[in-house]
Amino acid sequence: MQPPVLMYSTAWCPYCVRARHLLEHKGVEFEDLRIEGRMDLRTQMQMRSGRTSVPQIFIGEQHIGGCDELYALDHAGKLDALLAGTGD
Template sequence: MKPVTIYTTPTCPYCRAAKALLDEKGVDYNEINVESNMERRAEMMSRSGRRSVPQIFVGETHVGGCDDLYELERQGGFESLLVS
């Protein structure tokens, strides 16, 4: 299974929703808190081209944010992305 990385902040409701879906599916993930870590925030922005959180990656593939993750799940593509 490819590693999942999620860039978050502690107070973000979309971050909590995205993590809840990952937890529900039993997916382990590496959470990176970018609230006060400017180096990690810059890393997130460089990788994703976005400033908002969450930003979710499966391996090197940028899934996007919370809505993108839920849409990928609705379309049935999340599991295949994890193993492809």
Template sequence: MADPTAAAQPPITLYTSAICGYCVAAKNFLRSRGLQWDEVRIDLDPAERERMVARTRRTSVPQIFIGDTHVGGYDDMMALHRAGGLDALLDQR
């Protein structure tokens, strides 16, 4: 049986690479919240790296999207969480 809370969450996309401590930290934080995400490995696909840079105007990873909202990197996500804004994004349907 599918988890009803997982279906209710907006899609989360993480642009990552293999050797990235902040990527691991971001995934661990999301996992601790019981969230699911789609991971896009830019080190494996140069076209995905180009797509990420075009979407974010940033070259560093992770780059995190909740729905269509660009949250930014790990530090940005944690700052949003501390400010109370992350739950509002996660509650959007």
């Protein structure tokens, strides 16, 4: 069973667009929390991730990081296992 995938993002961020594209290409259902104009969500993102930039991506309770980290996991062959709930 796929763990929940959550991405804090903005509509206009090119890294958010790239991350969204990869997740959609893989057929992943994910919650996309748009933080523009939402100080509550921005604060929540910063507290959970320790970062201020978008996107910030979580698979289950695991913080993946941003777009570069998401693509690095994919290139290393580890993303599919995480998305399937079988990876570390």
